[in-house]
Amino acid sequence: MKYKKLGFAFGLTGALIYLGCIIVMATAGREETITFFNNLLHGLDTTNIIRMDVPLLEVFFGIVQTFILGWLIGACVAAFYNAQIKVKNRNIL
Structure with missing residues (x-):
């Protein structure tokens, strides 16, 4: 397994999820955003941690x-997987 490619896939997936959060917050109001994240997080109350006025530089970072x-x-994950495969292959030989 190529660690750089899997790393890029994980990183890009995380960035897309982050962009999804941005879209939810930009299109829904505060109350709908809180409801969305409360549902997503199994009822965890996000009322006190949702900030709607996030500066663009903070979003970028x-x-x-x-x-x-x-x-x-x-x-x-790829490195650990590769290391485990090598250990198993040595045991087979």
Whole structure:
């Protein structure tokens, strides 16, 4: 498994989810956004943590940070998977 490609896939997926959150917050009002995230998070009350006035620079850094974390997670998954495959192959021989 290629760790850079899986890392990129995880990072891009995380960034797309982040963009989905942006779209929900931009198109729904505050109450609908709270309802959406409360439902998504199994009833966790997000009333006190939802901010509707997020500056664009903060949004940009949020997308970049989400992509980087996703890339690192994907790369780690691939590296751990590859290491496990190598260990199993050695045991077979």
